[in-house]
Amino acid sequence: MALSGALFRGAVGRGVGAxxxxxxxxxxxxxxxxxxxxxxxxxxxTEAFLADQSPDKxxxxxxxxxxxxxxxxxxxxxxxxxxxxxxxxxxxxxxxGGSLKFIEETLKLAYGGNSEFIKDRRIAAVQALSGTGAxxxxxDFQRRFQPDSQIYIPVPTWSNHHNIWRDAQxxxxxxxxxxxxxxGLDFASLIDDVKNAPNGSFFLLHACAHNxxxxxxxxxxxKEISYQFKVKNHFAFFDMAYQGFASGxxxxxxxxxxxxxxxxxxxxxxxxYAKNMGLYGQRIGCLSILCEDELQAVxxxxxxxxxxxxxxxxxxxHGALVVSTILGDPELKNLWxxxxxxxxxxxxxxxxxxxxxxxxxxxxxxxxxxxxxIGMFCFSGMTPQQVDxxxxxxxxxxxxxxxxxxAGVTTGNVGYLANAIHEVTKSG
Amino acid sequence: MRLNDGSVARRLSTxxxxxxxxxxxxCTTTNSSSDPxxxxxxxxxxxxxxxxxxxxGGITGGSVFGHxxxxxxxxxxxxTVAYNKDxxPVKxxxxxxxxxxxxxxxxxxNVVRRAEQLLLNDPNRIKEYLPITGLAEFNKxxxxxxFGQDSPAIQENRVTxxxxxxxxxxxxxxAEFLAKHYHxxxxxxxxxxxxxxxxxxxxxxxxxxxxxxxDPATRGxxxxxxxxxxxxxPSGAIVLLHACAHNxxxxxxxxxxxEHIRQLMRSKGLLPFFDSAYQGFASGxxxxxxxxxxxxxxxxxxxxxxxxYAKNMGLYGERVGALSIVCKTRDVAVRVESxxxxxxxxxxxxxxxHGASIVATILRDREMYGGxxxxxxxxxxxxxxxxxxxHEALLARGTPGDWSHIIxxxxxxxxxGLNTDQVAFMTKEYHxxxxxxxxxxxAGLSSRTVxxxxDAIHAAVTGAV
Numbered sequence: 001m002a003l004s005g006a007l008f009r010g011a012v013g014r015g016v017g018a019x020x021x022x023x024x025x026x027x028x029x030x031x032x033x034x035x036x037x038x039x040x041x042x043x044x045x046t047e048a049f050l051a052d053q054s055p056d057k058x059x060x061x062x063x064x065x066x067x068x069x070x071x072x073x074x075x076x077x078x079x080x081x082x083x084x085x086x087x088x089x090x091x092x093x094x095x096x097g098g099s100l101k102f103i104e105e106t107l108k109l110a111y112g113g114n115s116e117f118i119k120d121r122r123i124a125a126v127q128a129l130s131g132t133g134a135x136x137x138x139x140d141f142q143r144r145f146q147p148d149s150q151i152y153i154p155v156p157t158w159s160n161h162h163n164i165w166r167d168a169q170x171x172x173x174x175x176x177x178x179x180x181x182x183x184g185l186d187f188a189s190l191i192d193d194v195k196n197a198p199n200g201s202f203f204l205l206h207a208c209a210h211n212x213x214x215x216x217x218x219x220x221x222x223k224e225i226s227y228q229f230k231v232k233n234h235f236a237f238f239d240m241a242y243q244g245f246a247s248g249x250x251x252x253x254x255x256x257x258x259x260x261x262x263x264x265x266x267x268x269x270x271x272x273y274a275k276n277m278g279l280y281g282q283r284i285g286c287l288s289i290l291c292e293d294e295l296q297a298v299x300x301x302x303x304x305x306x307x308x309x310x311x312x313x314x315x316x317x318h319g320a321l322v323v324s325t326i327l328g329d330p331e332l333k334n335l336w337x338x339x340x341x342x343x344x345x346x347x348x349x350x351x352x353x354x355x356x357x358x359x360x361x362x363x364x365x366x367x368x369x370x371x372x373x374i375g376m377f378c379f380s381g382m383t384p385q386q387v388d389x390x391x392x393x394x395x396x397x398x399x400x401x402x403x404x405x406x407a408g409v410t411t412g413n414v415g416y417l418a419n420a421i422h423e424v425t426k427s428g
Numbered sequence: 429m430r431l432n433d434g435s436v437a438r439r440l441s442t443x444x445x446x447x448x449x450x451x452x453x454x455c456t457t458t459n460s461s462s463d464p465x466x467x468x469x470x471x472x473x474x475x476x477x478x479x480x481x482x483x484x485g486g487i488t489g490g491s492v493f494g495h496x497x498x499x500x501x502x503x504x505x506x507x508t509v510a511y512n513k514d515x516x517p518v519k520x521x522x523x524x525x526x527x528x529x530x531x532x533x534x535x536x537x538n539v540v541r542r543a544e545q546l547l548l549n550d551p552n553r554i555k556e557y558l559p560i561t562g563l564a565e566f567n568k569x570x571x572x573x574x575f576g577q578d579s580p581a582i583q584e585n586r587v588t589x590x591x592x593x594x595x596x597x598x599x600x601x602x603a604e605f606l607a608k609h610y611h612x613x614x615x616x617x618x619x620x621x622x623x624x625x626x627x628x629x630x631x632x633x634x635x636x637x638x639x640x641x642x643d644p645a646t647r648g649x650x651x652x653x654x655x656x657x658x659x660x661x662p663s664g665a666i667v668l669l670h671a672c673a674h675n676x677x678x679x680x681x682x683x684x685x686x687e688h689i690r691q692l693m694r695s696k697g698l699l700p701f702f703d704s705a706y707q708g709f710a711s712g713x714x715x716x717x718x719x720x721x722x723x724x725x726x727x728x729x730x731x732x733x734x735x736x737y738a739k740n741m742g743l744y745g746e747r748v749g750a751l752s753i754v755c756k757t758r759d760v761a762v763r764v765e766s767x768x769x770x771x772x773x774x775x776x777x778x779x780x781x782h783g784a785s786i787v788a789t790i791l792r793d794r795e796m797y798g799g800x801x802x803x804x805x806x807x808x809x810x811x812x813x814x815x816x817x818x819h820e821a822l823l824a825r826g827t828p829g830d831w832s833h834i835i836x837x838x839x840x841x842x843x844x845g846l847n848t849d850q851v852a853f854m855t856k857e858y859h860x861x862x863x864x865x866x867x868x869x870x871a872g873l874s875s876r877t878v879x880x881x882x883d884a885i886h887a888a889v890t891g892a893v
Contacts, residue, residue, distance in 0.1 A: 087541055090534040090535075283780040
């Protein structure tokens, strides 16, 4: 909309102090056509929970660990690390690829402390913004250097996986994973999908504690999957957000990755410290890609940095310092390992408690999957309608796919939760 | 059981490609501002090497990323890399714009240290994820910092502010939003500008054009050229504006000139996108440095503003920043914020908490805020003092040319006017590290190193370089 010439000319002679309004109030907004976006299905749950005034409310939505009092936890090893860091460090920019010390310690967790790949410098690795950031860097990298490729994503998966590869403009396909009838793994269909995909396809695999189902392949099943991947020359990208949280033992939780490495796969891996170190808000993670040799790793890393530069230039230093301090100090590292086990054990205990409570209430439905599944989440099998009833009648908050965050279950609320679940499922 | 991970010939050919520097596979450029990132494809493959089909995987099962070529060093960050490698005791790093004390050390502000201690001991601090939009208090305080405590736009709830990863992250989120929701996909950036600007906008899907800004003849602003180029821009085009302390030139419009620019832009419906990375660093006054932005907000129009706390709070590595979008109405601001979340979630889910918590702690406390303004002014004053000293040193040496731009330019950087050959000479002979466009970071200078730099400039200008 043009403004009148007189208005414009009149403004030119004005001094510095006066601000001349040019009738912009009559112009409409550039953003009139912007639709309100749908709420994120996971993070929207916590928003709704916070708005609820009921004293009985329970949040088993987002996967953030809570202690048995329902309180968030700062690990003692983290507290100590932060005490050591505060006041000692400057806050200079990290390199684009992040802290080398941090990366070194992080790769050991995934690839093994004595990994030949680390010794041979064959892993291209950059510090990333937690698991999301690591997946996004890989998706952008995949788009740039394998532009004809697609990503095979398990059904179901963490909802944000779809957003990440979509925004990276990598087309998506799915592969069978969860078997609703048994509430376990649909292994036969999974293998079929692996075989039927074109050679050299890219697959997203959850390394352990599958989100949202808690259903993981057994060791034998992982070996079979790895073998079929070899036959088809597929690329395995592991998202490992729960190392340590599944069994309580980080080495054990990395088993799937180690199987693939032993079989010679050149994998990609996203790691996150959000849950296993309770560093949620620090956004600290790592993307690694195993290459054929050191030169290739250098090249790949340099390209990953090129993707990071126009996104955020270089990653945040604080979380990297915390992790390096902990993992670089044997005493602190041991403390961390103990604390991770405590968290995992508490969740395993809550699984048992919830299952037993439901069985004691006389529920005729099968609930073994609660203790068969592993990690932070339980895929309850409840329908969206049943979940809605849980929220509206019992003030229990969870995602509508029936996923329960076991970390939100406590000895204080497990009975209430079991009762509510029984109520909404018994007629069905 | 190990997979055969490649024949010897294939490994050699992979290594050979890297050594030869196969440019067909080079996806990135350092200097071009407008080249979009082109997807790697095997067009024009070199006959001497075996080209793996990118998606075939192959019988040998070699890496599907075996064709990836080494990217060139980032031109700005690469300066520090080169500096670090230099063993010379007289080396000076005038590359990246990070503040240094007179002793050449990085500086953590006292208020920042205090804020960190407070956070450490705060039993109520947030222990989990921030919301997608970041720390709410940080967002409010950041908006007030740039738009003013009494800004009507804030009071009318027409501003949405989201925490982002420093200036870069704020620009990127804003650019992605514009590419998705704004009808015009061209952004005009000043010539020259920060090297990362074109990359950020291009990767987000915008088309980058330039407007004249720096006048090499006067080493000042090419105001006529600027007005002409913006006049010629299509209605609705986005215009990137450095709020103060233009990077790399240090040349800022006067307030009178800003008013002209504002009128022109509003009359053409051009959308302002401010990059504010140096508020407080230019003049030493936070309010004075925000005047250009506030000028635009005062006319009731819409704009975007990216803020960074990297320099003015010394929080570089913590990646603290904010993107604000000033909208016509509250309703629009709410919808815009919801869409910003959709950009952020698939990028990194939610922003890092540490740096933002420090900023909020400082900004909310009157005494700490006051302490910050004093430390900020001290940094700005030291830089102004370095300008004066360098200028005088060049005058004292009788270095040919007019060097008054050193004291006229504003902020952390000086655009010396030295050419790439002269810069290379200064690096080689005097171990002065700076970007090849002749930009020097005044923050990297001290009273001790000014004479050495003056000698280097003098030699470069008078020698047959």
